[in-house]
Every structure is written in C-alpha cells, then in structure tokens.
Amino acid sequence: MLSKYEKELLVIIWEKMMPVAEDIGSESLLRMFTTFPKTKTYFAHLDIKPRSKQMLSHGKKIVYALHEGAKNIGTLASTLAPLSRFHAYQLRIDPTNFKLLSHCILVTLACHMKDEFTPVAHAAMDKYLSAFAAVLAEKYR
Amino acid sequence: MVEWTAEERAAIQDIFNSLDYEDVGPKALQRCLIVYPWCQRYFGGFGNLYNAEAILSNPMVAAHGIVVLHGLDRAMKNMDDIKQTYAELSVLHSEKLHVDPDNFKLLADCLSVVIAGKMGTNFTPEIQAAWQKFLSVVVSALGRQYH
Helix, strand or coil: CCCHHHHHHHHHHHHHHHHHHHHHHHHHHHHHHHHCHHHHHHHCCCCCCCCCHHHHHHHHHHHHHHHHHHHCHHHHHHHCHHHHHHHHHHHCCCCHHHHHHHHHHHHHHHHHHHHHCCHHHHHHHHHHHHHHHHHHHCCCC | CCCCCHHHHHHHHHHHHCCCHHHHHHHHHHHHHHHCHHHHHHHHHHCCCCCHHHHHCCHHHHHHHHHHHHHHHHHHHCHHHHHHHCHHHHHHHHHHCCCCCHHHHHHHHHHHHHHHHHHHHHCCHHHHHHHHHHHHHHHHHHCCCCC
C-alpha cells in the first residue's frame, strides 16, 4: 500500500532520474550482471559491456518505464499492459530475477542520492518496484 | 568451502576498515524495520516502533544495530570458515530467538543500501558483488542450524 505522500515522493524521485536515465538504468543493469551473474543469461543477444551503446539504451528504456509507471500508479496494470504482455509472451524472464534488478536499482539510487535516499524513500521505492514487478509477471500464467 | 579471490578479500576488508559502526549499524537496522515492518515482530521489547520517526529515534534499535554490525566482524576475521564461526549464533537465532531466516537477507540488503549511500560511486559493481557474496555466506551460515 502506498500512501499519498509516498506516491508523490516516487514521482519526484523518478522525475529527478529522467535526465540521467541512461546512467541510472545502465548502472543498475551492470550491478545486477556483476552481483548475480545468472541474470546475464537473458542478455546473450546484447553487448553488456559497461556503458555500451546497448546498455545505455536499454537502461534508459527501463528508467523511462519506471517513470511512466510512477506518474500513473493508480493504473499500473493498464499503463504497463504492453510491457506485461512482452514479458509474458516474448521475454519470459523468470520473475525471481525482477527482485534482483529491483535490489540493484535501490543500490544505484542510494549511491546517487546518498542521504536523500532516506529509509522512507527506500520503503516507498521498494514497494513500488514490487508492485511494478508483479504487473510485469501478471500475464505469465 | 567458499573461495575468495584476493580482490574480494580486499574489497570486503576495505569496507570494514572504513565502517563507522556507531553510524552504519543503527542505520541498517532502522532501515530494515522501516522498509520491512514485519521484522518488528522480533523486537517487541524495544518500545515505540510505531512509525519511521519513532524507529529512527529509538535508542534500543540504535544500540542493537551496533551489536549486529560487530557480529559481522567475526565473519570478516574468519572468512574461510564462516559456517563454523556462526554455528552458535545460528542455534541462538533458531532455538532462542525464533527468527525466520528469510529476515537475515532483508537486513543484509538494507545494510548494503546503507553502505552504498555512504560510499556513493565508490561502491562499484565489483565491490558490491564481493560484499553481497560475503553477506550471502553470512546469511547462509546463520540459517544453517535450523531444524
């Protein structure tokens, strides 16, 4: 459950991340690949060297989607419906991996926001990323 | 037996060397109780944990955070046999404290986020990987004596 305050906080944070979407997104992915090597199995088709063109572009897509979702938290399922279908029928990423990327997103935000990434912001973000992941996995079965 | 590279040992050692226990310990436990409120079930005797402000100003939480962090010292000093080093602690958490071992991971994740916040971009992906590998061995050792 997200309070009104938490929803506003999430919009503020993701707005701040938009200008550095490529950096935040690609760093989160890189942290995930380095800490949890099994996640690389889903990216055999991409160049996942740090800050490669594909990593930057992919990272940007992820942050843009997170920003879009945060602006429309009340309608997450419908906002993310195309992404949801994509993950279910094409990507078929095992949902346990969403937790791994979510954790690395939290670490990346902590590194960049430092003290601004307060426990309350962390809680709101963790709840949001869990809800986001749940929607992505919704159509799996 | 867990294999550690020289780089991993150095990364973990470096983090401990620069750790302010009195600051990071409390912050990690406070964050855990705020982000994962169900963990509060184990701290019934700690007084007011009603909201984030209460948790952040609770002296018992702060004190216990320091205790937990010093507990990690022993693992760092015995990296080649964390399993044995923590056997007794594991029994304690299982038989006396009755803590669901899943919670160890939650605290470990919060500790990583606190350290990331302090180190900023110095907490590189490689250092993060080494640190999390260390914590996952600790978490596994703590959960081992549950029967």
